[in-house]
Amino acid sequence: MTTSAPEPLLALSNVNTFYGQAQVHFDLSITVARGHIVCLLGGNASGKSTTMKIILGLVKPRSGDVTFDGASLIGLTTPQIVRRGIASVPEARRLFADMSVRENILMGAFVRNDREAIAQDLDRMLTLFPKLGQRLSQRAGSLSGGEQQMVAMARALMSRPRMIVMDEPTMGLSPLYVDRVLELIRTINQEGVSVFMVEQNASLALEIAHEAYVLQTGKIVLSGPARALKDDPRIRDAYLGGSEAA
């Protein structure tokens, strides 16, 4: 190799995933370069959330490999993967509803043991998400959807991850909050955290992403730099095709 592309931070190669008999991924290959925001687009039931679960080790692929920072994640448990530096914002937030906002955020630092630094990071989250300051002792389940999204992001950042994977971070949010969330993702990314996000809303996601992949019933049908895809009519076709097939 002469031009040697830098080794990607995360790479899925030829992943095939099944739920029982049903195949969800067909030879899926995705790479996330260091420092980039990569977006996975696709219609309902195309297998986006399953891709997240594969990365996090919550679902095991039948074949194929997942590497993070050059080392395979296959065979590792979810907690082990998290300790390698991958944090997540799951679909529908999945906060610990009966724990306080503060406890939720601190749960994000579960893999760390440096008490003082954790306390500093908590303060940092409150500057990043100022609204959460007044809500720290409130039950997380009682927050609004937008506030919950902030908590979920703060929680993910607390592990000081090298990469965050997010499943539809803008789902169900008002336009104001959507902008806020996208802005935050960009900020997080500028601080050096790579981002892999799953989205249905292509136009929004392509605003902030560096690269994007389009998934249709388990196959990548389109991929490339976000700038190039933004105006690509095939994006729309892919969605329509996806919903027809579903």
Place this chain on the structure above:
Amino acid sequence: MSSWLDYTINGLIVGNVYALVAVGLALIFGVSRLINFAQGSIYLVGAYIGWVAVVQLHTPLPLTIIVVAVAAALVGLIIERFGLRPLQNSVRIAPLLATIGISFVLDQLVMLTFSPNPRALPSQLPDVRFQVGGGTIGPLDLLIAGVGLTSALLLFVFLRYSKLGWAVRAASQDRDAAMQMGVDVNRVNQAVFGIAAALGGVSGMLVGMYYNQIDTAMSLQATLKGVVAEVVGGAGNVPGAVIGSLLLGLVESYGVAVFGTSYRNLFAFLLLVVVLVLRPNGLFASARQAPPEPLTGTFIAPSRPVRIPRWALLAAAAIFAVLPFFPVSFYVLQTLINAWLLGMLALSLTLVAGTIGQVSLGHAALLAIGAYTSALLSMTLSVPVGLSIIGGGLMCAALGTALISPSFRLRGHYVSIATLAIGEIVSLVILNWESVTRGPIGISGIPPLSLFGYDLISPTSIYWFSFAVMVVLALLQGRLLTSHLGRSFRAIRDDDIAARAYGLSLNRYKSLAFIFGGFAAGVSGGIAAHLYSYINHETFNTQQSILALTVVILGGLGNVVGAILGSVALVGLPEVFRIAAEYRILIYGIVLLLLVRFRPQGLLGTM
């Protein structure tokens, strides 16, 4: 005469004891969505470890408590590691069945080690009582209250301030999300089982001291009471479990004050059924619903049933039919008669648990209903015995279905709890309704089996009679399964939401299944009554319910031929190998555990 204050104190003390059991159940349910039916066995083990410590090692009280807590925690850790962790990726019913198997094994091991005879467990505390208001209170009451409060406080501190405690709380609210924060769920399970077992063991020891008596029957009672308290408080809700326990203790204590001791358990189980029906998420459930049980396909191991050619079935039936013509011993016939009776019960259970997916743990109650009905019909109304047995079947179909119907809206584990409770209620009603059932004395002098005026007394005739009845029931059930109705049953089992969406009325179909199954079980009970000539409220007990469940799982859930094969195997093999009676239950427990682990679809596959 004791005062109301005494009953209140007694209720709170007993409630404290229940709380120690129920809190453990709640912790485990929170993290694993599992009702740990082995919790009572750990309580039993705790009581006997306490006995060894006090009576043989003469340990002082504080040391006794520590020894019991540590030893019981070890048992809990072993159960988690070797009994449940291997089942993590199995069908949802697997861990539940495993805890049932484990509880049988533990109970039997205790029984074999210490004999079933009750033992005294002295409390080592001075036997004085202080006047408090209008009641009295003794040092043991204070000890129990103290242990209860201390445990609650320690648990609170653990959950609120330790890292592992946070992990427990997070995992019980959202297991996957907790894993994504780096929580190792296996460690959480370990912690929870260890704590639950320590509390349960200490509870058993305290109860032994409170009544100055321990025996192996404590186990099931403790599980039942703990489950009642936990469900009343809201499954998985730790503070709820404490309040549910105190409530249960008070309800029982006042119930005893008004009606007498034999009503104690009746109140407990009625409370459970009322709560399950009216507020299945417990008295204190927040508006947020508890996470629903899994709906589809995963509850029962899917598999392709083994096809047995018709000629093979016919040949087998023919061999068993002509068996009495050969010089077989009375003993063999006796064994097979037992197998046929168990086979009828298994047919019933495999329909209810396998085909329509309602895993009943109280099926022996149906036997009791059939047996009492047939016995009383033939004795008090002089109904001919053949007819009275059919009467028993019909009564069982009607009454059994009516009793179980409140639980139709429940799913998964809750069905198992409800049926267990209903089974206990039936046996308690039999115990207390003396004017009809003769209460604890039981019914003796039940006339022998007879058909068209001929008494069936010879083993051969009884053999043929029971075999024929079972075969007829099996054929009917086989027809049922291939009919449209049978397909609807399976549709409901596999996905009740979808089935409802297709317009199937769940209640109607569940009723039909219980009516059919109730009839088969009632007939089995009826025959048994005339065969035994004496029955009482303990003739048909939970052990038989669990034996029937093991049979059904051994044969393959829903599988008619499997139910019969399973009965022959579980009744026959111990005889073939001449296994002493006291080891049999142990073996049934081990069989259940091995099946769940290695062949959840049973010998012939689920249908």
